[in-house]
Amino acid sequence: MATVRLALALLLSLPLCAGASSLILTTSFLVEFLGQGGWRPLSTLTxxxxxxxxxxxxxxxxxxxxxxxxxxxxxxxxxxxxxxxxxxxxxxxxxxxxxxxxx
Structure with a gap:
């Protein structure tokens, strides 16, 4: 029963993880682009x-x-x-x- 709950919790968290990943990449792009390369978080991640x-x-x-x-x-x-x-x-x-x- 605990395994089923864990699997269900992981399945339900996938959209949140995808959204968080997109938010992190978008924010990293804006920081690096607007900061004119002073801090390079997106280049570090990709x-x-x-x-x-x-x-x-x-x-x-x-x-x-x-x-x-x-x-x-x-x-x-x-x-x-x-x-x-x-x-x-x-x-x-x-x-x-x-x-x-x-x-």
């Missing part, structure tokens, strides 16, 4: 993402695009960084740091 160039076109002309993604057991969503948000384009240090955190 692996460094890989960035690779993608070929993309806007009409007839090529557009510089980078794909940021993390390797793992499950394929998480990727982030595409495109030129145009800042004067330095997709190679702006702050944009690349933000993309690495968001990936």
């Amino acid at each position: 692996r460094e993402p890989a960035a690779r160039p993608l070929s993309a076109r806007s009409g007839l002309r090529p557009v510089a695009v980078d794909l940021h993604t993390r390797a793992g057991l499950f394929r998480p969503p990727a982030l595409v960084l495109v030129h145009g948000l800042s004067p330095e384009g997709k190679n702006d240090r702050r944009l690349r740091e933000a993309a690495a955190l968001l990936a």
Whole structure:
């Protein structure tokens, strides 16, 4: 009977654990991003993402695009960084740091 109760308690706590994990990662992202890397909790909790160039076109002309993604057991969503948000384009240090955190 105690084993059944323990199993039920663990099963019922799974949504709480998933929510807490999401809250911890979101808070870690905000602390690291807004703190401009002074304190790096998200980088401590996660692996460094890989960035690779993608070929993309806007009409007839090529557009510089980078794909940021993390390797793992499950394929998480990727982030595409495109030129145009800042004067330095997709190679702006702050944009690349933000993309690495968001990936």
